[in-house]
Amino acid sequence: MSHAIDFDGLHEKLFLLRHLSLGSEAYCRQEGIGSDADIGEGEADAYWGWLKALLGNYLIECAVKLRMIQEFCTASGFEEELVNFERSALEGLELGLIHEGDFALSVRETTNKIIHATRATIDFVPTVDTPAFRHWDGYYHLYGKKGTHNWHLSLAVYSWSKAVSAYLDELQFSELTLYMGQDWA
Template identity: 40%
Template structure:
């Protein structure tokens, strides 16, 4: 017997990640959070570290589950079918870019990078308001993943909103093609 798959739970996690991305700017604006050095004592540090923890954990769980689902579906679909579905889910979706390294960023490869990253950071953007009272910083929905593979460093910037959309597409298409 294969693993049990919680497609609904994974879909809910992807929904919550997209919702979190969509709300972070407004939250930071209302809370007047301004990026500074992480010192574990101020409001910005508390926000950033809590958010980083939540996003990192949800990403790792989602990536690991998708990899297991992909590998388990090989009993009913060919590797070529899985690769084609991976390519289809990326059409019109820029899930990220390879900053350092020479590989194509497929959904599967992005999951590998999430799982094997040795450094993870959230990308932050500052508001453009010049009035210090109205300035704020917020997570822009992008994550920096860095690591080393076979002695060669790599760096990926992941567009998490688009990545979640691609994951949803992959899961929906896969569930229609595989008898779970």
């Protein structure tokens, strides 16, 4: 039997990931993060620490749960539906940028990269505002190795979270996950 997945909690994490992506610039502007006023105060370091931990934890949790959901649906004979739902969820979205490696970007492959990354970083970019400050650029940089080949993916957190939310909505609306976690299923 499969684990019972808290779909509301999963959607909550995906919402927060999107919010963090869109809110970083406004937050840093308001708080003066990475500005001249922040020099020596350590606010940028504290913000980086909170942000990286939240992003990493939420991405890992969402990726693992999504893989479990995909495995349940595949074992239930819904492979074709998964492909169609992914195609629909990705419409107009770019999951990220491949800097190194040979792989296609898909929901499943991005979850693999999140789960198997051996290194993850976030970057801050300067604004043209006066006074200038720095904010997170919205990408979560994942690095790893498959066999002897290195890979590097800049995951577009907003787009990924939006696509995964739409994908989950399709799965739930179609009732493909209705019996997930049931002991008799």
